[in-house]
Amino acid sequence: MSVSEYPGPSIGQFPQADEALAGKIEHQRKEHLNLDPRPAEEMNQMVLDPMYRTSRLLWMTLMLTGGLVVAYGVTFSAQMWYGLGITGLMRPVMWGPYIVNLVYFIGVGHAGTFISAALRALKFEWRRPISRAAEIVTVFGLMCAAAFPVVHLGRSWKVYWLIPLPNERMLWPSFHSPLMWDFMAISTYLSCSVIFVYLSLLPDIAMARDHSKGWRYSFYRALALGWRGAEHEWHNLETAMNVFTYGIIPVMFSVHTVVSWDFAMAIQPGWHSTIFGPYFVIGALFSGVGAVMIALILLRKLLHLEYYLRKEHFNGMAMFLMILSMAWAYFYFNDYIVPWYGNGPVEKVIMTLFAEGWAKPLWYLMLFSNIIVPLGVLWNSKWRSNLTVLFVVSLFVQVGMYIERYLIVPGSLSLNEIPASWGIYHPQVPESLITVATFGLLVFAYVIFTRIFPMIPLWEVREGQAMHGLRKVGQALIQTKSEPD
Amino acid sequence: MADIQLLGLFHDVEQVTSAISQVRKAGLKDSQFTVLSNHPINHEILGRAKPATYVTRMALIGAILGALTAFALVAGTGQLYPLSQGNQPIIPIPPLLIVTFEVTMLGTMWMAFFGMLLSNKFPVFKKQVYSPRITGDSIGLLVEMDEKLADEIKKIFNDNQAHEIQQQGASQAADPGAKRFWWSVVAVLVAAGGVTGLFVYDIIHIPFPSQMVDQVSIGEQQGPRLAAPVAAIPVQGRVLVNGLPQTNPVAATSDSLQRGKIFFSINCEMCHGSAGAGDGKLVKSLDNKPADLSSSKIQSLADDDIFLVINQGFGTMPSMAENLDSKDYWDVINYVRTLKK
Numbered sequence: 001m002s003v004s005e006y007p008g009p010s011i012g013q014f015p016q017a018d019e020a021l022a023g024k025i026e027h028q029r030k031e032h033l034n035l036d037p038r039p040a041e042e043m044n045q046m047v048l049d050p051m052y053r054t055s056r057l058l059w060m061t062l063m064l065t066g067g068l069v070v071a072y073g074v075t076f077s078a079q080m081w082y083g084l085g086i087t088g089l090m091r092p093v094m095w096g097p098y099i100v101n102l103v104y105f106i107g108v109g110h111a112g113t114f115i116s117a118a119l120r121a122l123k124f125e126w127r128r129p130i131s132r133a134a135e136i137v138t139v140f141g142l143m144c145a146a147a148f149p150v151v152h153l154g155r156s157w158k159v160y161w162l163i164p165l166p167n168e169r170m171l172w173p174s175f176h177s178p179l180m181w182d183f184m185a186i187s188t189y190l191s192c193s194v195i196f197v198y199l200s201l202l203p204d205i206a207m208a209r210d211h212s213k214g215w216r217y218s219f220y221r222a223l224a225l226g227w228r229g230a231e232h233e234w235h236n237l238e239t240a241m242n243v244f245t246y247g248i249i250p251v252m253f254s255v256h257t258v259v260s261w262d263f264a265m266a267i268q269p270g271w272h273s274t275i276f277g278p279y280f281v282i283g284a285l286f287s288g289v290g291a292v293m294i295a296l297i298l299l300r301k302l303l304h305l306e307y308y309l310r311k312e313h314f315n316g317m318a319m320f321l322m323i324l325s326m327a328w329a330y331f332y333f334n335d336y337i338v339p340w341y342g343n344g345p346v347e348k349v350i351m352t353l354f355a356e357g358w359a360k361p362l363w364y365l366m367l368f369s370n371i372i373v374p375l376g377v378l379w380n381s382k383w384r385s386n387l388t389v390l391f392v393v394s395l396f397v398q399v400g401m402y403i404e405r406y407l408i409v410p411g412s413l414s415l416n417e418i419p420a421s422w423g424i425y426h427p428q429v430p431e432s433l434i435t436v437a438t439f440g441l442l443v444f445a446y447v448i449f450t451r452i453f454p455m456i457p458l459w460e461v462r463e464g465q466a467m468h469g470l471r472k473v474g475q476a477l478i479q480t481k482s483e484p485d
Numbered sequence: 486m487a488d489i490q491l492l493g494l495f496h497d498v499e500q501v502t503s504a505i506s507q508v509r510k511a512g513l514k515d516s517q518f519t520v521l522s523n524h525p526i527n528h529e530i531l532g533r534a535k536p537a538t539y540v541t542r543m544a545l546i547g548a549i550l551g552a553l554t555a556f557a558l559v560a561g562t563g564q565l566y567p568l569s570q571g572n573q574p575i576i577p578i579p580p581l582l583i584v585t586f587e588v589t590m591l592g593t594m595w596m597a598f599f600g601m602l603l604s605n606k607f608p609v610f611k612k613q614v615y616s617p618r619i620t621g622d623s624i625g626l627l628v629e630m631d632e633k634l635a636d637e638i639k640k641i642f643n644d645n646q647a648h649e650i651q652q653q654g655a656s657q658a659a660d661p662g663a664k665r666f667w668w669s670v671v672a673v674l675v676a677a678g679g680v681t682g683l684f685v686y687d688i689i690h691i692p693f694p695s696q697m698v699d700q701v702s703i704g705e706q707q708g709p710r711l712a713a714p715v716a717a718i719p720v721q722g723r724v725l726v727n728g729l730p731q732t733n734p735v736a737a738t739s740d741s742l743q744r745g746k747i748f749f750s751i752n753c754e755m756c757h758g759s760a761g762a763g764d765g766k767l768v769k770s771l772d773n774k775p776a777d778l779s780s781s782k783i784q785s786l787a788d789d790d791i792f793l794v795i796n797q798g799f800g801t802m803p804s805m806a807e808n809l810d811s812k813d814y815w816d817v818i819n820y821v822r823t824l825k826k
Contacts, residue, residue: 040523040622164558167685172562175580176570184587192594199598203620207523210617225602226609229619230627233605234525235536240601243544247594254586462524484529 024477025470032479033310033461034125034468043307043461047204047454048211050303057302061447068440075433076151084154086430093413093425097435098152099262100405103280104287105145105438106186106259107401111288112138113193113252115317116200117245125468125481126316128460129308132204133299134292135197136455140445141291142190144438149182151434178261185258189251196244199237202227204454219452256284263408269346270412273338279331283401286324286370290397293317295446297391299455308456311385318384321397325374332370332404349415358424359411362403369400488655489632490614492521493642494623501624502532504645511637513630521615521625543600544593551592555585610662614653623648629655733788735815737822744813745820752808753817761824773801779826791818 029036037043079086089096112134119127150159162183164173173180206227209220227233260280263271273279296317300309339347354363373396383389410425470477495501501520508518520531528535559581567575601607619625626647628638635652642650683689735741750759756771758764761778768774776783776799783791795814798804809817 044621164562165681165685168687170566172566174568174570175559175563175584176568176573176577181580181583181587184584188587188591192591195594195598199601203523207620210620222608225605225607226613227607228613228615229521229523230519231526231528231531231533232519232536232538234522235528236538236540236601236604238525239538239540240544240597243540243597244594247544247590247597251587251590254583258583459524466524466526484527 021472021477028470028477028479031310032312032468033129033308034464035470035479036307037462037465038307040462043458044207044211046305046307047456047458048208050305051208051451051454058447062444065440065444065447068437069444072434072437072441075430075437076156079151079430079434080156086428088426088428088431090423090425092416092421092423093410095152095409095413096425097406097410097427097431098148100402100409101435101438102145102148102152103259103405103409104402105141105148105442106256107141107280107284107287107405108291108442109138109141109145109189109193109288110252110256110281110284111290111292112136112141113189113196113248114285114288115292116196117248117252120241120245121249124316125464126312128464129305129456130292130296130313130317131460132197132200132455132457133295135193135200136446136449137288137292137295138193139190139197140442140449141288142186142193143445144442146186146190147438149179178258178265181258182262185251185255189248189255192244192248192251196241196248199241199244200457200460201453202237203229203459204457207458208454253281256281268412268416269344270339270350270408270415273335275331275334275338279335282324282327282331283404286321286328287397287401289317289321289324290394290401293321293390293394294398297387297394299450300387303450303455305456308461314387314390315381315384318378318390318393321393322374322378325371325378325397329371329375346415346417350412353411353415354407359407362407362411366400366403366407369396370404373397373400488629489635490627490629490653490656491635491638491642492614492616492625492627492651492653493639493645493647494616494618494625494649494651495645495647496623498526498530498624500645500647501626502530504626504641504647505532507641507644508626508628508638511634511641513628513634513638517630518626518628521619521627523620523624526624538600539604540597540600543603544597547592547594547596547599548589549592550596551589552585554592555588556581558588559584606660606663608663608666609660610666611657611660612653613656614651616649616651618649733815733818735812735819737819741816741819742823745816745818748809748813748817749820752805756802761821771801775802778821779824784822784825788815788818791821 038046087096115127115134116131116138120131150156153159161171162173162180173183175181202224205220206224206229209217209224212220257277257280260276264273264276266272293314296309296314299305336351340351353359373393377383377389377393414424415422467483468479468481471480472478493504495504505518505520509515515534520526520533560576563575569575614627616623616625626642630638639650684691749761753761754765755767756763756765756775757778758768758775763775763777765775778784792814794802795805795809795817796811797806805814
C-alpha cells in the first residue's frame with residue numbers, strides 16, 4: 001500500500017519520495033507502531049474482533065481455570081469450617097504460603113501501574129499499546145493478593161474488623177500496626193488502580209459501544225457514561241489521568257514498602273532489615289514486569305495483536321526486565337552481606353540453611369533464575385525480541401521470585417532465637433491447592449476481561465500516531481515526535 | 486427563534502480547523518461549538534483556548550479531606566480508645582504519617598475521578614447529537630446556534646467537505662436521568678451506612694460467637710471434666726488419663742528386671758543408692774533425703790502410685806518424664822519391687 005493511502009499526517013509529506021526512500025519509510029513503518037497508522041475502522045476491528053472470537057482453546061482454558069476457581073472456593077470453605085489446623089501451619093512457621101502468595105501477587109500487580117504511569121509520566125512512547133494489558137495484570141493480581149490476608153485469617157468472617165467503623169464497643173483498629181498500614185495501602189492501591197483502568201478504558205468503551213449491538217451495546221452504553229469525545233471531555237479525562245499518573249506511582253512504592261514492613265518491623269532474624277522496603281519494591285517490579293511480559297506474549301499470540309504489539313515493545317520490556325534483574329541482584333546482595341559480616345548466631349544459621357540446608361536447591365535455583373538467566377539472555381538484542389526466549393526467561397523470573405518470597409517467609413521463620421522452637425514447614429494439600437487455584441483465578445479473570453473489553457488503548461495509539469513523523473537527516477530517516485505544549 | 490444543534494463529520498483535522506475559523510467569522514462564540522474526536526487533539530492544533538477544568542481543584546480538595554480523615558482516624562480513635570503499645574505514644578507520629586499518606590492519596594485520586602465525572606456532567610442520560618462514526622474515521626464539529634444561522638453553518642460544513650451533517654433541537658440544559666442517578670447513588674450510600682450501623686451498633690444482633698467469653702468453655706474448678714482427646718498426652722497413669730492401664734501391664738520377667746536395673750542405675754541410683762536405701766552419691770548435697778525404696782512404706786505403695794512419682798516427681802525429686810519413656814516406668818517399678826528387704 002502506498003504511503004498516501006493512510007491518514008497518517010506526516011509520513012506522506014515526502015512528495016519527492018524516490019524508491020530508496022520509500023523502502024526506508026516502509027522499514028520504519030514496520031518497526032514502529034507510531035509510524036504505521038491504518039484506517040480508523042480497520043484499527044477498531046483489529047481490537048474488536050478478538051473480543052467476539054471463541055475457540056476450543058478458550059473454552060478449555062475457561063473450564064480448567066474455572067474448575068480451579070471452584071476448587072479455591074471449596075478448599076477455603078473447608079478451611080473455614082475445620083479451621084486453619086488442616087493446613088501445615090504450625091509453630092514456629094505461622095506464616096506460610098498464604099503470605100508468600102500475598103507478597104508474590106502484590107508483586108505481580110506492581111508492574112502494570114508502573115509501566116502505565118511511570119512510562120506515561122516519562123513520555124516513553126512505546127508504552128502506548130501495552131498499558132492496558134499491564135494495568136489489568138495489576139488489577140487482577142492485586143485482587144488475588146488481597147484475598148490472602150482473608151484466607152490466612154483464623155476467623156475470616158471477622159475481616160471487616162480492619163475497617164475503622166464506629167461501633168457499640170468503641171473498638172478501633174490499631175494504627176500502630178504494620179498490618180493496618182498494609183490494609184490502608186492495599187485498599188488505596190487497588191481502588192485507585194481500578195479507577196485508573198476505567199479512566200483509560202472510557203473512550204475505548206465508547207468505541208465498542210458504537211460498534212456493537214444487543215446486550216453488549218446496552219452494557220457499553222451504560223459504562224461509557226455518554227462519552228462523545230468532546231474537547232472538554234478529553235481535557236478533563238487527561239487531567240484526571242495526570243493526577244492518577246503522579247498519584248499512583250508513590251502509592252505503588254508505598255504498597256510494597258509497607259508489605260515489606262509487615263516483615264521488617266518484627267524482630268525476626270532474616271526479616272529485621274532496613275533495606276527491606278526498596279528491596280521488596282524492586283523485587284515486585286521485577287516479577288511484575290516478567291508477568292506482564294508473559295501476558296503480552298500470550299495476548300499477541302492468542303488475540304492476534306501482531307499489528308499492535310511489535311518487536312519494539314518487547315525489546316523495551318526486555319531491557320526493563322534486565323535492568324530490574326541487576327537492581328534486584330544489587331539489593332539482594334545488600335540484604336545478604338550486612339548480616340553475613342555481622343555474623344550473628346541466628347543469621348549465620350539462616351545463611352547456612354540457604355547455602356547447605358534443606359533450602360539449598362531452592363536458593364541456588366532462585367539465584368539462577370533471577371540473575372543468571374535474565375542477565376545471560378537479555379543482553380543480546382536478537383534474543384530480546386524472540387518471544388519464545390522472552391517467555392521462558394519471564395517464567396524463570398516468576399519461579400525465582402516465588403522462591404525468594406518462600407525463602408523469606410517459611411524459610412527465615414523456621415529459625416529464630418530459640419533453637420528449641422525451630423521447625424520446618426511442610427506444605428499440606430489445602431494451602432497448595434489454594435496457591436495453584438489462585439493462578440487459575442488470575443487467568444480466569446484475565447481471560448473473561450479480554451472477552452468483554454478492548455485490550456489495546458486505541459485512543460492512546462492514535463494520539464501517538466498523530467504525533468509521530470519522520471525527518472530526513474542526510475541519508476537516514478529519523479523518527480520524530482511533535483508535541484504542542 | 487429556537488436554538489438548534491448541527492453536527493458535521495469531517496475526515497481530516499485540517500478541514501475541521503478551517504471550518505472552525507469560518508464558523509467564528511459567522512459570528513459564533515467559541516463556547517457555542519466543540520470538536521468531537523476519537524483521540525485527544527491538542528487545543529493548539531484546533532486553535533482553541535484550553536478548556537477549563539476543575540479536576541485539579543477537586544483533587545486538591547480530596548487531598549485535604551483525605552489528610553484530615555487520616556488524622557481523625559489515627560489521632561481521634563487513639564483518644565477514644567487509648568491503647569498503649571510498646572511504650573509508643575497514644576498518637577504515634579511515624580504511623581500517623583504512613584496512614585496520612587495513604588488516605589491523602591486515596592482522597593486525591595477518588596476526588597479527581599469524581600471531578601472528571603462532574604465536570605463532564607457524566608453520566609449522560611438525555612439524548613445527545615452524536616454519530617458512531619466519531620469513534621471511527623470521522624472528526625465531528627458540533628455547533629449550537631440560533632436556527633436562522635443553520636443554513637449558513639451547513640454551507641460552511643459543505644464547503645469543508647463534511648461527509649455527513651446531523652441536525653437536532655437544542656441540547657436540554659437539564660438531564661433528569663442524571664439527577665435521578667446521583668440521587669440514587671446518595672440513597673445507596675446512606676442505606677449502606679444505615680445498614681452497617683444497624684449491625685455494628687448491635688441493633689440487629691447476629692448471635693455470632695464474637696466474644697471469647699461467649700465461647701463454649703469450662704471455667705475454673707467447674708465440672709464436668711472433659712475427657713482428654715485420645716492420645717493427647719503421651720503419659721500414662723491412673724489419675725492422669727482416663728482409659729489407660731491402672732495396673733502394671735508388664736510382667737516381672739527377667740527381661741523386664743534387667744531393663745529396670747539398667748534404667749534404675751542411670752536415673753535413680755545417684756540419689757537412691759544401688760540398693761535403693763536412699764544413700765546415693767548425691768545425698769550429701771541434698772537437704773531432703775531421698776526415700777528408702779526398700780522400706781515397707783514405699784513397698785506398700787501400689788504400682789501406679791510409684792508410676793506417678795516417677796512421672797511427676799515428688800518433693801525434691803524431679804520428674805523423670807524427660808529421661809524415661811513412660812512404658813519403661815513399669816520395668817523400673819518391677820525392679821524396685823526386688824529391692825524389698
